[in-house]
Amino acid sequence: xxxxxxxALLRMTPVASATARELGGATAGPADGSARFERRAMGSPxxxxxxxxxxxxxxxxxxxxxxxxxxxxEALSRFRPTSDLxxxxxxxxxxxxxxxxxxxxxxxVAAERAxxxxxxxxxxxxxxxxxxxxxxxxxxxPGATPSLPAANxxxxxxxxxxxxxxxxxxxxxxxxxxxxxxxxxLGGIGKGLALxxxxxxxxxxxxxxxxxxxGALLEAGGDLVARGSAPQKGPWMVGIExxxxxxxxxxxxLQDAAICTSSVAVHRWRTAEGRDVHHLLDPxxxxxxxxxxxxxxxxxPDPAWAEIWSKTLFLEGAARIGGRARAEGLAAWWVRxxxxxxxxxxARERTAWVRGEA
Amino acid sequence: MTAGLYAxxxxxxxxxxxxxxxxxxxxxxxxxxxxxxxxxxxxxxESSLSALAGIYSKAANxxxxxxxxxxxxxxxxAALRAQVSAATxxxxxxxxxxxxxxxxxxxxxxxxxxxxxxxxxxxASGKPC
Numbered sequence: 001x002x003x004x005x006x007x008a009l010l011r012m013t014p015v016a017s018a019t020a021r022e023l024g025g026a027t028a029g030p031a032d033g034s035a036r037f038e039r040r041a042m043g044s045p046x047x048x049x050x051x052x053x054x055x056x057x058x059x060x061x062x063x064x065x066x067x068x069x070x071x072x073x074e075a076l077s078r079f080r081p082t083s084d085l086x087x088x089x090x091x092x093x094x095x096x097x098x099x100x101x102x103x104x105x106x107x108x109v110a111a112e113r114a115x116x117x118x119x120x121x122x123x124x125x126x127x128x129x130x131x132x133x134x135x136x137x138x139x140x141x142p143g144a145t146p147s148l149p150a151a152n153x154x155x156x157x158x159x160x161x162x163x164x165x166x167x168x169x170x171x172x173x174x175x176x177x178x179x180x181x182x183x184x185x186l187g188g189i190g191k192g193l194a195l196x197x198x199x200x201x202x203x204x205x206x207x208x209x210x211x212x213x214x215g216a217l218l219e220a221g222g223d224l225v226a227r228g229s230a231p232q233k234g235p236w237m238v239g240i241e242x243x244x245x246x247x248x249x250x251x252x253x254l255q256d257a258a259i260c261t262s263s264v265a266v267h268r269w270r271t272a273e274g275r276d277v278h279h280l281l282d283p284x285x286x287x288x289x290x291x292x293x294x295x296x297x298x299x300x301p302d303p304a305w306a307e308i309w310s311k312t313l314f315l316e317g318a319a320r321i322g323g324r325a326r327a328e329g330l331a332a333w334w335v336r337x338x339x340x341x342x343x344x345x346x347a348r349e350r351t352a353w354v355r356g357e358a
Numbered sequence: 359m360t361a362g363l364y365a366x367x368x369x370x371x372x373x374x375x376x377x378x379x380x381x382x383x384x385x386x387x388x389x390x391x392x393x394x395x396x397x398x399x400x401x402x403x404e405s406s407l408s409a410l411a412g413i414y415s416k417a418a419n420x421x422x423x424x425x426x427x428x429x430x431x432x433x434x435x436a437a438l439r440a441q442v443s444a445a446t447x448x449x450x451x452x453x454x455x456x457x458x459x460x461x462x463x464x465x466x467x468x469x470x471x472x473x474x475x476x477x478x479x480x481x482a483s484g485k486p487c
Contacts, residue, residue, distance in 0.1 A: 237476050238478050252480075263481065327444055327445060
């Protein structure tokens, strides 16, 4: 569909070993021999940090990752008028479906599996309810006003529409044809899948990442996937967000795993009726969920499932999140709306530092 | 002669009766001591029973006070049993290959130690880190 390599090479902004980023007062600087790249994608900064990779190889890895993200975004974004997803949503309700990028077919199949596994807490058809409440989503560039392609503005009706056979998704992966009963928003799972696929491209491009002492960290809008060693030799250290405080409440040691956060820190607004709402809707009710919670972070082997579970756990609310997280065996951290931090036993094993215990 | 015989007999009878009375008095005194001892023992028993009744009453009150707590605890245990059953079922449903893919935890928590250098942070979508 796209040979996005050339385009991405023109767009990318390598900052390898050029600047040290200040993170909460601690510095992981260029003197550590790491290579860093950054550009904007999926409405957020896209960053890649490589350790133990020669500069020319690092640039090649970044070019491939950047191209892969560009291609995925062109397939999955609902903020690009030309994307496959926008075209598919334009034909929502038509069981014949339309030809789409194979990545979009794979993402839709993954979204349906997430719906089944989470018992309906995750559902890509939540788009109509988001729009009913007035949510437009993240702007694709800093400072831009969020807006939806005209064709994507669904009716304000409530309900998770299905085809006559009770399914919301018809697809033929071999011919890359998909049909949806209602407009869909891949949102978080789309970003998680983008990280999964882009990191796969990176690992295939740079087999030297499997060598001892080397490593990679790929970030997109607060979701991360890490492999191997960090510049300081050892696991990658990732700060957890406290939406109520600028300082992170805990730091997680991440190695060969992903970590994602669902939070209401950014996407909050007041509806025309004067209600304060946020973008994490419970598909089963069509209303914002997560009573008593400010943020939920989940670490998992795969970034898409870390996204799925962080949102699912958020919707459980403060009263039920602990039981659900432990029942699922998840490594999960959550910040209550009173600012207190809690975590599961699996999360404790991965926690390197806790502000309240320092 | 007859009067003398009578006097002797009377004296003898009197002597015999006196001896019997003395024996009876001695026996009565012994019985009275035993009764007094029995009464003392009975009093002690009554006192002990009274004390035991007080202890039992306190225990009964205490049990009544914690009985609601025991009921709640039993409910919590039942819920825990259900969760353990669910977790056991989930674990059994995992295939061996899934287990084999689980990531190794190579770093244990050192929470409370000095703050480590942070490489990145996980945040809400679109929020600057």
